[in-house]
Amino acid sequence: MTETDLRAAKQEILDYCLRSMEYGLNFNTQGNISVRLPEPDRFLITPTDLEYDRMTADDIVVVDANSNLIEGPHQPSSEVTVHMAVYRRRPDVQAIVHTEPVFANVWGVIGEPIEGALVNMVIYTKGAVPIMPFALSNRTEFGDAMCDVMGDLNAVVWANHGLLTVGPNLRDAFKTSVAVESAAQVLLHARSVTSKPIVLDYAGLGITESL
Numbered sequence: 646m647t648e649t650d651l652r653a654a655k656q657e658i659l660d661y662c663l664r665s666m667e668y669g670l671n672f673n674t675q676g677n678i679s680v681r682l683p684e685p686d687r688f689l690i691t692p693t694d695l696e697y698d699r700m701t702a703d704d705i706v707v708v709d710a711n712s713n714l715i716e717g718p719h720q721p722s723s724e725v726t727v728h729m730a731v732y733r734r735r736p737d738v739q740a741i742v743h744t745e746p747v748f749a750n751v752w753g754v755i756g757e758p759i760e761g762a763l764v765n766m767v768i769y770t771k772g773a774v775p776i777m778p779f780a781l782s783n784r785t786e787f788g789d790a791m792c793d794v795m796g797d798l799n800a801v802v803w804a805n806h807g808l809l810t811v812g813p814n815l816r817d818a819f820k821t822s823v824a825v826e827s828a829a830q831v832l833l834h835a836r837s838v839t840s841k842p843i844v845l846d847y848a849g850l851g852i853t854e855s856l
């Protein structure tokens with residue numbers, strides 16, 4: 646990867662970080678974004694504890710699959726081991742977005758999966774979004790446990806914490822986060838008037854095309 650391409654990849658991460666705040670998916674220094682680089686065993690990830698509106702592309706750091714800092718002026722996100730567990734388990738995943746949006750978090754607090762309220766969500770997630778029971782996300786065992794819950798889906802809610810989405814590129818991983826939060830909001834409204842809202846079963850939709 647050329648220096649120019651690396652710089653563009655860092656800028657793209659920063660752009661989506663800022664967009665996550667604009668869309669109300671994150672507050673303070675919450676959330677993190679990473680991408681898999683074309684070089685073997687190299688990933689870009691946001692640094693720990695730095696506000697997005699104070700971040701520049703130069704603050705995004707390079708790590709290896711063991712979460713070691715390879716290059717950059719900061720330590721990686723405290724949830725770097727979660728990202729690396731996903732890249733290890735899911736070779737199809739090229740980008741990961743972790744946010745802490747309100748409505749997805751409501752379902753995590755209730756402890757119920759986010760059912761397929763909207764077709765836009767299930768196309769991206771490939772099914773109802775499961776809930777990973779609460780555990781501290783900076784512990785190394787969290788990543789594997791979360792991957793077990795997420796399986797082949799593209800999203801998982803961390804109870805009492807937030808949302809993680811994955812994709813074949815950063816744009817799709819981010820769009821999945823937005824789609825989940827939107828469906829989570831609609832489903833909550835629907836459940837306030839009926840205990841049995843109409844929801845979609847992804848497998849029954851016969852969608853074969855990938856993102």
Ligand SMILES: [Zn+2]
Pocket residue numbers: 675676743744745782806807
């Ligand atoms: Zn978090």
